[in-house]
Amino acid sequence: MKIIQITDTHISHLGGTTNVNAERAIRFINALEPDFVIHTGDVTIMDPDEDRDRATAQEILAGIAAPWRALPGNHDVGEPGDSPFADRAVTSERVAAYRAHFGDDRFVERVGEWAVVGFNSELFGSGLPEEAEQWAWLEGLPELVGPHPVLVFTHKPVRAPSPELQNPHVAVGAESLPRLEELLARLDVRGYGSGHLHHYALTARDGAPVVSAPATAFTAGSSAGDEVTGPGLKQLGVVEYGIADGVVTPRFRAPADLVEADLLEIASVREALAAMGFDLAQIGVEA
Numbered sequence: 632m633k634i635i636q637i638t639d640t641h642i643s644h645l646g647g648t649t650n651v652n653a654e655r656a657i658r659f660i661n662a663l664e665p666d667f668v669i670h671t672g673d674v675t676i677m678d679p680d681e682d683r684d685r686a687t688a689q690e691i692l693a694g695i696a697a698p699w700r701a702l703p704g705n706h707d708v709g710e711p712g713d714s715p716f717a718d719r720a721v722t723s724e725r726v727a728a729y730r731a732h733f734g735d736d737r738f739v740e741r742v743g744e745w746a747v748v749g750f751n752s753e754l755f756g757s758g759l760p761e762e763a764e765q766w767a768w769l770e771g772l773p774e775l776v777g778p779h780p781v782l783v784f785t786h787k788p789v790r791a792p793s794p795e796l797q798n799p800h801v802a803v804g805a806e807s808l809p810r811l812e813e814l815l816a817r818l819d820v821r822g823y824g825s826g827h828l829h830h831y832a833l834t835a836r837d838g839a840p841v842v843s844a845p846a847t848a849f850t851a852g853s854s855a856g857d858e859v860t861g862p863g864l865k866q867l868g869v870v871e872y873g874i875a876d877g878v879v880t881p882r883f884r885a886p887a888d889l890v891e892a893d894l895l896e897i898a899s900v901r902e903a904l905a906a907m908g909f910d911l912a913q914i915g916v917e918a
Contacts, residue, residue, distance in 0.1 A: 638826030639846030644683035672704025672786030712799035792861030830863030
């Protein structure tokens with residue numbers, strides 16, 4: 632059995648490099664003929680209030696031939712914590728706008744004898760009604776999943792690359808982590824996958840692989856180095872999870888034609904940031 636993870640596509644109604652890369656990655660994924668595809672968030676380019684980006688992303692992701700689901704990232708619904716990126720805090724309205732285009736932001740999907748579990752990392756610590764609903768849903772996962780082995784997917788990693796980075800900018804917040812890990816310990820988790828960090832890294836937890844998946848849109852060296860993301864392969868691509876005899880084997884995969892660029896080298900990214908109120912001149916970038 633084969634599951635593909637794609638993440639951080641950052642699709643824009645403006646078109647450009649990120650859209651081209653997403654389309655090329657989808658053609659590559661279709662050629663791999665997976666049983667299931669999971670998109671782990673930051674579907675849209677930057678601003679969770681730009682509905683035109685969601686509509687464009689919906690059209691592009693419709694090109695995925697296999698059954699697929701998507702999870703929201705901070706650029707899709709906003710971010711929890713006291714200082715969210717660009718003052719775009721996660722809100723009920725932003726979550727509702729995401730759901731209107733991409734479906735529910737938490738789910739259990741049966742793929743063969745396995746259960747693929749996805750949930751919204753941006754709700755933890757938000758205090759929203761949707762957070763309480765998600766906690767109640769997580770409490771009920773053992774009944775939903777049954778005896779099946781589980782793959783867990785989120786946008787931000789459950790655990791940060793290092794303990795001092797266990798905050799809502801990087802991962803699930805430290806206040807929410809113990810409760811979440813206690814609930815996940817009730818399941819037969821055989822692997823974890825997340826996005827957000829824009830690199831490929833493979834570690835392990837209790838014998839299960841823990842994957843940080845690469846973006847397809849851009850690398851993020853100008854905004855986050857190893858001191859934030861931890862070490863990893865800074866190349867665009869996707870992750871293939873081969874599953875056989877109860878064992879999950881992740882592999883980095885990449886088509887040869889993805890355009891490798893840093894986020895500030897991409898015109899649509901600069902335009903999206905400027906529209907959100909960033910003064911690009913202050914960081915030495917021409918709009």
